[in-house]
Amino acid sequence: MASRPRAASRAAARSVTALPKSQVQLRVELRGVTPVVWRRLLVPENVTLAKLHVILQWAMGWSDSHLHEYEIARRRYGVPNSDDWGAEPLSDERRAHLKSLIDSGARRFTYVYDFGDHWEHLVKVEDIVPAKPGGPSVLCLGGENACPPEDVGGPPGYANFLAIVKDPRHPEHDHMLEWAGGSFDSTAFDIESVNEYLASVRA
Secondary structure, three states, rough: OOOOOOOHHHHHHHHOOOOOOOOEEEEEEEEOOOOEEEEEEEEEEOOOOOOOOHHHHHOOOOOOOOEEEEOOOOOEEEEEOOOOOOOOOOEEEHHHHHHHHHHHHOEEEEEEEOOOOOEEEEEEEEEEEEOOOOOOOEEEEEOOOOOOOOOOOOHHHHHHHHHHOOOOOOHHHHHHHHOOOOOOOOOOHHHHHHHHHOOOOOO
């Protein structure tokens, strides 16, 4: 799994408000890659998009090293700044709550991480369930396969990377493995490790 998100994101995660009456079950799938990388999550209904960003980073295995944004009902959400060049103004993700978006009809949306590699995640609202008293506010219920390495070049670069590391005779094989930290298993997914990190999201 990639290194964990920076300390600022961890602080944001710990500031999740009290466990609500309901939790939202989400299925998150990274688009354009094989094998398919997906996670199923329970999150508080009152979570902000800013805090959901932290949850998605930890659950998928990213390191929060790049910019991100959401597109929900044709509206963009992220952290506004003076350099925002998009056709539509960027709504502040820190002020947008998942429950309000669901109440307005949102049942699926996209989360884009790293505008260079353009990792696009499809997020689907699968269910809204009663929160269990004393249960975790955030939980990974399931998932499959490893997150691609950071800065690998998006889906096309990842496909090329996998082809090289699977072929010991490829002239770039050793170099790619060294760049990836010595080894890479595209099928690896440790749900216990993911939930250990998500447990720091305090209700």
